[in-house]
Amino acid sequence: MVKIAYFDACIETPEEILVAADITPIRLFGNPMIGIDEANEHIPPNHCVWARNILQQALKGLSQDIKGIIATHGCDCTNREFDIWLESVNLEFFYFLNAPLKRDNAALKFFMDDIKELIIQLEDKFNVNITTEKINRAIKEMNYIRDLLREISKYRERMILSSSIFHDLVKNVQQMEKDKAKEMLESKLNELKTTKSSLDKKMKKILLTGSVIDDTEFIKFLENLKYHIIIDDLCIGTKYFWNNVDETDDPIRALAKYHLNKPIYSTKFPSYERFKTLKTLAEQYNVDGIINIAQKFCEPVLYSHPYFSKKFRELGIPYLFVEMEYNRESYRQLTTRFEAFAEMI
Amino acid sequence: MSKVKTDGKMLNATNKLKNEMGRHYLAIEQAYREGKPTAWATAGTPVELLYAMDVQPMLPENSATVSAALSKSQNFIELAEDEGFSYDLCSYFKTNVGAVLSNAEMNVGGTRKPTFMLSSDVICDTHVNWFQVQAERLNVPHFTIDVPHVVSNTTNRQRDYFKKYIAEQLWELLDFITELTGTEYNPEKGYKIALNSYELGKIWQDIYELRKNIPCPVSTRDTFGGLFPLFTMPGLKSPIRLYKKMYEEAKERVDNGIGALKQEDFRLAFMGIPFWYNLRFFSNLEKWNAIIVFETYVYAFSKFANPNITKEIVINYPIETMAELALSFWYIYDLKTRFEKLKETVKDWKIDGIIMHDNLSCRPNACGMYDLKRKLMEESDIPSLVITSDMNDPRKMNETQVLNQIESFMEILRKRKKR
Ligand code: SF4
Ligand code: SF4
Numbered sequence A: 001m002v003k004i005a006y007f008d009a010c011i012e013t014p015e016e017i018l019v020a021a022d023i024t025p026i027r028l029f030g031n032p033m034i035g036i037d038e039a040n041e042h043i044p045p046n047h048c049v050w051a052r053n054i055l056q057q058a059l060k061g062l063s064q065d066i067k068g069i070i071a072t073h074g075c076d077c078t079n080r081e082f083d084i085w086l087e088s089v090n091l092e093f094f095y096f097l098n099a100p101l102k103r104d105n106a107a108l109k110f111f112m113d114d115i116k117e118l119i120i121q122l123e124d125k126f127n128v129n130i131t132t133e134k135i136n137r138a139i140k141e142m143n144y145i146r147d148l149l150r151e152i153s154k155y156r157e158r159m160i161l162s163s164s165i166f167h168d169l170v171k172n173v174q175q176m177e178k179d180k181a182k183e184m185l186e187s188k189l190n191e192l193k194t195t196k197s198s199l200d201k202k203m204k205k206i207l208l209t210g211s212v213i214d215d216t217e218f219i220k221f222l223e224n225l226k227y228h229i230i231i232d233d234l235c236i237g238t239k240y241f242w243n244n245v246d247e248t249d250d251p252i253r254a255l256a257k258y259h260l261n262k263p264i265y266s267t268k269f270p271s272y273e274r275f276k277t278l279k280t281l282a283e284q285y286n287v288d289g290i291i292n293i294a295q296k297f298c299e300p301v302l303y304s305h306p307y308f309s310k311k312f313r314e315l316g317i318p319y320l321f322v323e324m325e326y327n328r329e330s331y332r333q334l335t336t337r338f339e340a341f342a343e344m345i
Numbered sequence B: 001m002s003k004v005k006t007d008g009k010m011l012n013a014t015n016k017l018k019n020e021m022g023r024h025y026l027a028i029e030q031a032y033r034e035g036k037p038t039a040w041a042t043a044g045t046p047v048e049l050l051y052a053m054d055v056q057p058m059l060p061e062n063s064a065t066v067s068a069a070l071s072k073s074q075n076f077i078e079l080a081e082d083e084g085f086s087y088d089l090c091s092y093f094k095t096n097v098g099a100v101l102s103n104a105e106m107n108v109g110g111t112r113k114p115t116f117m118l119s120s121d122v123i124c125d126t127h128v129n130w131f132q133v134q135a136e137r138l139n140v141p142h143f144t145i146d147v148p149h150v151v152s153n154t155t156n157r158q159r160d161y162f163k164k165y166i167a168e169q170l171w172e173l174l175d176f177i178t179e180l181t182g183t184e185y186n187p188e189k190g191y192k193i194a195l196n197s198y199e200l201g202k203i204w205q206d207i208y209e210l211r212k213n214i215p216c217p218v219s220t221r222d223t224f225g226g227l228f229p230l231f232t233m234p235g236l237k238s239p240i241r242l243y244k245k246m247y248e249e250a251k252e253r254v255d256n257g258i259g260a261l262k263q264e265d266f267r268l269a270f271m272g273i274p275f276w277y278n279l280r281f282f283s284n285l286e287k288w289n290a291i292i293v294f295e296t297y298v299y300a301f302s303k304f305a306n307p308n309i310t311k312e313i314v315i316n317y318p319i320e321t322m323a324e325l326a327l328s329f330w331y332i333y334d335l336k337t338r339f340e341k342l343k344e345t346v347k348d349w350k351i352d353g354i355i356m357h358d359n360l361s362c363r364p365n366a367c368g369m370y371d372l373k374r375k376l377m378e379e380s381d382i383p384s385l386v387i388t389s390d391m392n393d394p395r396k397m398n399e400t401q402v403l404n405q406i407e408s409f410m411e412i413l414r415k416r417k418k419r
Helices: A015-020 A051-061 A074-089 A107-126 A133-157 A163-173 A180-193 A216-224 A251-261 A271-284 A298-317 A329-332 A333-345 B017-033 B045-051 B060-069 B073-082 B091-101 B125-138 B157-183 B187-210 B220-226 B227-233 B240-254 B277-287 B296-299 B311-316 B318-325 B335-348 B367-379 B399-418
Strands: A002-008 A023-027 A064-074 A093-097 A204-210 A225-231 A287-293 A317-324 B038-041 B056-058 B116-120 B141-144 B268-269 B290-294 B353-359 B385-389
Touching: A002 A074, A002 B296, A015 A023, A015 A107, A015 A133, A015 A251, A051 A074, A064 A074, A064 A107, A074 A133, A074 B335, A074 B367, A093 A107, A107 A251, A107 B157, A133 A163, A133 A180, A133 A225, A133 A251, A163 A180, A163 A216, A163 A225, A180 B367, A204 A271, A204 B290, A216 A225, A216 A329, A225 A298, A271 A298, A271 B125, A287 A298, A298 A317, A298 B125, A317 A333, A329 B290, A333 B277, B017 B056, B017 B060, B017 B227, B017 B240, B045 B056, B045 B187, B045 B318, B056 B157, B056 B240, B060 B073, B060 B091, B060 B227, B073 B091, B073 B116, B073 B277, B091 B125, B116 B125, B116 B157, B116 B187, B125 B227, B141 B157, B157 B318, B157 B399, B187 B220, B187 B240, B187 B296, B187 B311, B187 B318, B220 B227, B220 B240, B220 B290, B220 B296, B227 B240, B240 B296, B268 B335, B268 B399, B290 B296, B311 B318, B335 B367, B353 B399, B367 B385
Parallel strands: A002 A023, A002 A064, A064 A093, A204 A225, A204 A287, A287 A317, B038 B056, B038 B116, B116 B141, B268 B290, B268 B353, B353 B385
Antiparallel strands: none
């Protein structure tokens, strides 16, 4: 089966379109264990390390069966990096998906146009026919996967499932063939139904937010410090299955709407709206605190941090902001800060 | 380092620039006195529409450069950092936050609370985030224009719906302004302003055309300063008069074979924003008899460089014109276009080498610079030098190091001349 990778600073790539074309969507993740020397020859050192890390992997060569890439409009780093991919990465298909900045009607129409363009280009390149029926079927399939993930997430809320296992699960779904993902999730759910909680109830219940956090080892690191991510608003987390795509609407419209109606990202406007989502989640899940992680040089998160800090202070919700290097050594260096926060809350 | 020579002759007309900008600041003061609507706007937004709607624009980026030129920016930046804004964020933004926090006067780069703010992501995300931060702090409405990102493989079909999306937002912007101020859009006024802006941009391009001559009649001191009316006053008549004077004077120099430098040995292009706190830095180039004859950043603001936009289109479709212009200018060219344009520019302006500013504040601008440098050398034998610094934060400029780099670069250019 043909695979197409997507490079997304949020999670706004309509995987359904690829699934409808019998193409497996593979989300690209960073790998904090590799050096990024080749990427550094293209991008200055004060640019987002995560985005550079992914470029590094692409320069070295992605897996053979990945035939193309969709880069989805995220931040200045991901957007500007696309042309470097075009120049230097060896793939057959490149599409820059302009997921809009705003969330209004004009943006919706525009997003639909851009998704339609993606369909035209995929059809041309891969000689496939992406019909309305096929997209509808893909939407159903993906909705089912979202249902399963939402169900499974409840076990994390009840402290039966650890946050790192959950994180790993969501990540895998974004990299697997969808029917395999379905099987995996169904069997996980069955297993969970009879699992008793082994998690330490004294763990601090945390709402995790911030930049892309794709290294499950980092979540494990937090767990070792006695944090349990009871809820998050991350793209490798709740934003992947926040709600379902409307199965009764025109499918392209429904897909565009689905992505624009999710809680907003730090990269989109007005990103301050994130505060409302975070506040609701924090209250709903009665969390002990909020941890906001910025990948080093992640401008979108850096811009909103002082506002969040002020707002959460006003609300009396403990809030920790941490800027993190994209390597595992740096986690260890942050131990004291996380420990101090745990003690405080 | 030997003593800096100061041959670089500025145009007399450029001295009038101060008055022109003075008029701009006075207009802002007056708007406040009279209770007229005002707006902050980021570079790259259609400021013309503000003028067309009787809104007095203020451009905080312009103010930030004033702070830097008066050595005030560092202090403002540090105030913003005390508020929790990272050392790594754009120094224009932080200068503005600090200036507002300390109630700085306009003559040192302060700005006043506007009726509303207008931003766009056309050039950078910072613009949108910046105004979001300040709109919240100052409690004013904020309109942002989403400009789709053009990449090297964007098709014409895509450009069409990109344009439609932008135009739709521009109409929404007009409604937004009407709602706030009561002023209705007057198409007659709209096209007159668009036409003035067109004329302003065209004369600016004419001045640049003259710089193709050897020796180059206009130095970078004229253009770095001369750029401000282009983005603070597009649509007004008075800067047109100033630019015409600049043009005439430059033309006279060309006719008489007079250059801005007494001896012109090297012609350079500068890519990126200059260091506003250290403009005299550029005088250093004179000691190598080198002159900057093209600045992509400055040229970017003469937005009518897009060949699809003719005078007739400007007159008949001013809004659609603004939408089309938002999709192509020097600041946002995709990598392929940037490469092609640079190649052409080097040829047309007879440039020996390019200095690229890897600006620590400006990631969107710096992204792709290394590729450009490599490609220009490998494919077209055009040498460039990347220097790392910052346009508004003097803490991030290591002058000695940068000068050493330039010294070596000039040595390379000298050897190439001998080939
Ligand atoms: S981590 Fe931040 S800077 Fe990096 S790609 Fe994501 S949004 Fe952009
Ligand atoms: S310097 Fe760059 S990041 Fe800052 S406002 Fe200008 S374009 Fe945006």
